[in-house]
Amino acid sequence: MSDFALSQTKETFVLNLGPQHPATHGVLRVKLEMDGEYIVHAEPILGYIHRMHEKMGENRTWAQFMPNTARLDYLGALSYNHGYALAVERAASIEVPERAEYIRVITVELNRIASHLLWFGAYVLDLGGMTPIFYAFDDREQILNLLESVTGARLTFCYFRFGGVYNDIDDSFIAGSREFIKRLRKQMPDYHNLVTKNIIMIKRLKDIGPISPEMVRKYGATGPVMRGSGINYDVRKNEPYSVYPEFDFDIPVYDECDSMARYMVRMDEIEQSMRIIEQALDKLPEGPVMTEKVPKNLKPPKGDYYSAVEAARGVFGCRVVSDGTNTAYRLKLRSPTFSNLSLFGEACQGMLLADALAFMGSLDLVIPEIDR
């Protein structure tokens, strides 16, 4: 296909996909050089929603930066809370009570399901199927209601604190979570029957947007994009943090390297997250949700600290450099989608426009996280 695209005519035109385009889900601009409907060259252009979060981190106190983390990936905000909290806790050597760790895992996994559900709906919407997004949103709404009841927010959570979480969960949250899992277990077969097994879906996703494991390594892609290319790596398993080692769950890995593989990874991750939540709810210990020894004016000792978590879109890394004051000397956020998007330019050469958009959707881009 690509030979055909590149050899035919030399007459190309430039198509600006974005920054305002329904398929980019945000202000991403992709400069496409097209030969008819074939893409000869693609260049993602970033920076339309850059807000200097890393610089803000140098001017705000450690605790003040926590709300910023939710503005990165607003669909899976709790993972970003978690990543930042872990890094600072490591820097200041703060212990987290066990109950808080469990609550963190439960809420983060709920948030991951919400993120994947939204992606599922929006992805099928990208492919022209307008109905699944309403079903997915309906389910996601239940999660948002649950999370709202404990965190006070529906989207941009600021729930985690250094040394625990800000609010304990109550019985209604636990009952609600169990009910939600029951509900979603009932829904998933419907989703698979209606969407996954749909012949048009299969035709549009199979062998579209191949990403070789070499390319994944070259660009540092992580998360479902990497696991869809047959690389078995998940921070929760490979470098466990929090209380993840105590749970029994699998990391879905598919070797097909195409959009279908990435789709399946995310759908299977929803199931695995449900397993984790169930186990965590069963094992939930009693106790405080916040350490008492955390100083109001936190001043971690001098040093360079890094911690990574598995967010819904891949590895979120947070590097903090402390010079012993109440603000960070340097804060570096490694966002997964930035790396995942970088391979788009190379991977979509010779692709048809429609396929390229199916491929772009399978990367699960959240633009504010790319432009931090």
Place this chain on the structure above:
Amino acid sequence: MIPHPETRRVLTPFILPTVVLLPLLAGGLYFVWPLVPGGVQRVLISLVAVIAFAAGNAAYLVWLERKVCAHIQRRIGPKEVGPFGLIQPVVDGIKLMSKQLLIPKGVDKPLFMVAPLLVLVPAIMSFVTIPFSEDLVARNINVGLLMIFAFASVNVLGLLLGGWGSNNKYAVIAAARAVSQNVAYEIPMLITVITMVMVTHTLNLNEIVIQQDGSFWNWYLFRFSASPLMPVAFLIFFICSLAETNRAPFDLGEAESELVAGFHTEYSGMGFGVFFMGEYANIVIGSSLAVILFLGGWQSPVSFLADGFWWFLLKMYFLIFCVMWIRWTYPRTTLWGLLNLSWKVLIPLSLINLLLTSFMVKVWPLLMGAS
């Protein structure tokens, strides 16, 4: 209830025509009408009725579509304006009409202006030969079927010119898609229609329906003596009419997640509205033809119930509902998938059907007669 000032501002230009001009027109008509010759009277009535039917359908099919999709998607749909949102299409129409007709810089103005009309006018013209019942037909033409297909093929010209004249890359891509799609789908559709004509021996739509008199097993859908593949022919015809009218899952010409809004990206107000009306009018035409050719037109499915136009409308709206149902269930195909389906599946199938039918119609009676 006092209307919002903005609403009043928008409605003001409509007050004078409705309050003053309409009664004047009606009064004038009352006196002039008896002087008009009978033939011209019939033409005028037919014209008004056809346009009213097409426009009313376009408006209320949008309402129906919104209701259908809402219920498929666990929503309610329009409900604020009037009971069940039934006034919504009127309000939408007023909104579209009162919007500025934006003509962007650099467009090919004549093409840009004429393109929406090229979609709508042939669609409305096609209604002229559609027999809603034995007498309820604007003009019973002997080559009605041919005329409808002649008009239907103008439709694509409108899409092409609209996309081309818009001076927008997305619109051009969409126009190119629409053309290749229409070319690919007109072939199996016409082969199927030729097959049907071989069976019916006529291009007159009225006679085609009359031939399917009796109960539902006399419909051409079940006329296995003419060709065992009749239901397949119906499916081919139905799929092709979906593709012809740019409906999902073949809505590549206006694939909003890829091409923003396709060929009508640059159209605003009634420019877009006319495209939209044309699209719905084409759906009505496609469904009507399917009803006439395969489902027995105005004939009732069982002989003890009276025939009449209500059967025609019932069958037509059922097919239209199916069209909507399909749209809100399936994702969109790609251009390749679409062309592959046409050239590799539908055209061979319709050719087989053609051969089989010609054998059954022409050779089989000879063999029977000889023996």
